[in-house]
Amino acid sequence: MACSFGAFEILDSVKTIQRVQNKFGQRPIPSSEAELLNLSRAFEFDRYARRVQESLSLERRHKFWETQPIAQFKDLGDTTLREGPIDPPTPLSEVKIDPYNLPAPFEWITCDMDSGEMCSEAYHLLSNNYVEDDENMFRFDYSKEFLQWALHPPGYFESWHIGVRVKTSKKLVAFISGVPARIRVRDNVFLMAEINFLCVHKKLRSKRLAPVMIKEVTRRIHLENLWQAAFTAGVVIPTPVATCQYWHRSLNPKKLIDVGFSRLGPRMTMSRTVKLYKLPDSTITPGFRNMELRDVPAVTRLIRDYLSRFVVAPDFDEDDVEHWLLPKENVIDSFVVESPETHEMTDFCSFYSLPSTILSNPNYKTMKVAYSYYNVATKTPLTQLMNDALIIAKKKDYDVFNALDVMENESFLKELKFGPGDGKLHYYLYNHRLRHPLQPSELGLVLL
């Protein structure tokens, strides 16, 4: 069961307790009324501290995660712990050579995602077993093209695309993947792995297969001399570096209401709702156009400059920008604003395509969903730029446009009629400790 205190509340209370305790350390004997009041407050804080401690001990144990080099809940608020890598790299000669043991019926495979057959198998595993919403109404349906794109960035390692098969039937029943990425945390750039697409077939859940898969991908990453990783998850494990929220902008409100993704607001009719979310037919920013290969150097400059202001962000070079941001049909859409007069590249926006399967609706099978990716506005107001992105997404027949509250997204969400979702997305770093959890606006990283 999840703890009744959120990680941030706990950190806040621990920090407050420490502040009060530090004060008392300097002034041993309270005499004035004010000091007595402070003392009684301190007792309250003390009680609160005990409650926090108790709730932490009641908190479900994390048998696996407690053994891993990640910030633990009990470390929250401990300002004596150093920021940065938790464990030093081990000599490569000491990294385990053999794969971890799987239960006897299963075997490891390395997935060649260039092979149509392999990619199809991974696609089918994920489209039937990957992430669902809390009510099991929708399930992510990453396309094959998307998976190939997501798993083949510059310098990728095929050995980090890992499957588990049933030995006898050869059926693929689990998957996990990593890709390399340079990620800057404050002033230091780390070569990390981004971990994604961890999936165990529904029939094999709760059998502790996930920890073996995580250990195996870790081993294979260590063999390439990488020691840090970044990932996101909907679940809370020790310890999020940030907790973000998804916001949704209806593009096709009627369908979204019909399939139960959204509800008709109070005192709203369907026709008023449709009108509320209506968008212009074409974009309004002069010089707004699709990004092309020739734009890679200018987009790289724009994006590097922009991302430098966040605490955690990718360290993109031109190869990364070409891979991650050049448009790819039904995978990634990217746009630049090129000044019609000076031909200077002033702004950039992008979204990726991740449909969801609609589970058990008689009329609709799929929901077309665009996800805000990286956006940089230096001349055009960000809200206007994102409105143009919404216009394009609508023209491309997306049903909804999602955005996290990372980077500067908060500044446009309400004005552009995004509504807050109920799901949270937690960001994690493996083998890297941050002194404090971050605000979503301090994050310059979007993981797929």
Ligand SMILES: CCCCCCCCCCCCCC(=O)SCCNC(=O)CCNC(=O)[C@H](O)C(C)(C)COP(=O)(O)OP(=O)(O)OC[C@H]1O[C@@H](n2cnc3c(N)ncnc32)[C@H](O)[C@@H]1OP(=O)(O)O
């Ligand atoms: C240096 C390099 C390092 C590289 C590695 C970096 C770390 C990468 C980490 C992975 C990043 C993945 C990023 C993504 O892809 S996030 C997407 C995750 N996938 C899904 O949600 C798809 C649907 N669900 C499933 O397929 C299964 O429920 C999964 C496979 C998720 C768990 O399978 P199952 O339900 O059958 O459980 P179990 O009995 O085998 O194992 C239970 C243990 O697993 C821990 N658990 C459960 N879910 C997650 C989760 N999302 N991240 C991390 N840990 C998770 C859980 O707390 C417990 O440990 P502990 O609480 O007892 O300690």
